[in-house]
Amino acid sequence: MLPLTGKQIVLGVSGGIAAYKAAALTSKLTQAGALVRVIMTQNAAKFVQPLTFQALSHGPVYTDIFEEPEPSVISHIDLADKADLVLIAPATANVIGKMANGIADDMLTTTVLATKAPVMLAPAMNVNMYHHPAVAQNLQKLTDFGYRFIEPGEGLLACGWVGKGRLAEPEEIVEAVIRFFAEQTREKQDLKGKRVLVTAGPTREKIDPVRYITNHASGKMGYAIAEAAQARGADVVLVSGPTHLPPPARVKLVPVESVQEMYDAVMAELPISDIVIKSAAVSDYRPKVVHEHKMKKGEGPLVLELDKAPDILKEVGQRKEKQFVVGFAAETQDVLQHAKGKLDRKNLDMIVANDVSLEGAGMGSDTNIVTLLTREGEQVALDKLSKREVADKLLDAILLKLDHQPLPEKL
Structure with missing residues (x-):
């Protein structure tokens, strides 16, 4: 059986140059x-002819809310009711803004407002539009819904700018x-009744009011x-350090x-958590002294004195009672050796080791290549996967260990 057999997907195509990818x-x-079942906005139809989608979908293409090919039903309500998923790709800044504010002035936005099906969006637009506060606010509202x-990809955009805003590839969207x-x-929600505490992103340690120490972490793995x-x-x-990611729903x-701040938040949640x-x-490390005013440039070199920062993971390992604790070891050399040392030293139940120098495994990437190690000496390597797929396999492994079962050679 094919993976999407029996699923009815309403594909909304809005008016951007990336509409050509929606055909594939x-x-x-x-x-x-x-x-x-394809719904196109009037602007989308200026980029790609509806006939293209009709031929590829083997069904009618809807472009006008006032056209009713089947008199026995109201088209947008019929599509909204029968959909298992409404997928909008590309989702332009315009259609995102309409949906975030409940505007229903065409076939696509009316169908979205009428459906009770899940809605998935693949944004595509100019990088400056994508990062505009209005768009960010609208994306947050839709996340709350x-x-x-x-997520869009990064690279050379059709407008000539280089940055984030390129529609995800059709293969990624299908996946x-x-x-x-x-x-x-x-078959069941296997974590129901469990309280899971996750930390994500980087931290920032202030030097003065305008400077800080941080790292390249994006938060994508933790959010996944x-x-x-x-x-x-x-x-x-x-518990998240500063990122540009919309928070997961619910x-x-x-x-x-x-x-x-992260230490305080984690310790407050630890007693009522089942999995960390x-x-x-x-x-x-963090600066020993945080200057009240901006440090001025001098003639010679600057020496910044640092103190050891609180070791949150070590403290969690020492305080844990019933909690199952998982750490991460992002390394660039002797990865497994360093990860095993951290696993023992910090009294963890499992550690996720990854070589951030590998292509497809670095901070900020959408994929990861990791190895799971347990206190029992088990070691399971995962191939390059999306961070969401890594997250699910990690949760599978945690549930097996909570049930006192060994990990298989391949998850």
């Missing part, structure tokens, strides 16, 4: 077994859709873990900045 997406979704997002339905069809745990029924608390977000997954990249 339609084909790939259909090949995966989905029944695809429970909408899911497939996200398949993964979504796999989550929905789980929080999202995956919530999807499996857990009550999730996400997850309690505790924003922090410094190591001390510390994926944050926390500063090991």
Whole structure:
């Protein structure tokens, strides 16, 4: 059986140059077994002819809310009711703004407002538009509604700018859709009743009012873990350093900045947590003195004196009682050796080791290549996977250990 057999997907195509990719997406979704019904905005139809989508989806293409090809039904209500998923790709800044504010002035936005099906968006736009506060605010509102997002890629955009805003490739979108339905069809929510504490992102240690020490962590791995745990029924608390990521829906977000703030937040949540997954990249050192005013440039070299910062993971390992504690070891050499040492030294139950110097495994990437190590000496290597897939496999491994079962050679 094909992975999307029996699933009806309403594909919304809005008016951007990336609309041409939606044609390939339609084909790939259909090949995966989905029944695809395409809605195009009037602007989208100026980039790609509706006939293209009709040929690829083997069905009618809807462009005008006032056209009713079947008199027995109201088209936008019929599509909204029958959809298993509404997928909008590309989702332009315009259509995102309309949906965030409940505007329904065409076939696509009216259908979205009428549906009770899950909604997934793949944004695509100029990098400056993507980072505009209005767009960020609208994306946050849609996140709060429970909408899911497939992040745009980075690179050369059609407008000539280089940056984030390129529509995810059709293969990536199909993979996200398949993964979504796999989550929905789980026989049980295997983390229901569990409270999961996740840390994510970098920390910032102030030097003076305008400077700080930080690292390249993006928070993507921790956010993926929080999202995956919530999807499996857990009550999730996400303690996050500064990132540009929208918080996962239905997850309690505790924003922090410094190591001390993260330490305080984690210790407050620890007693009521069942599982602790510390994926944050926390500063090991912090300035001994934080200057009240901006430090002025001198003639000679500057020496910055640092003190050891609180070791949050070590403290969690010492304080844990019933909690299952997982740490991360991001290394660039002797990865497994360093990870095993950290596992023992900090009294962890499991550690996730990754070589951040590898292509596809570095901080900020959308994929990861990791090895899971346990206190029992087990070692399971995972191939390059999306961070969400790594998150689910990590949770699978944790559940096996909580049930006192050995890890298989391949998860």
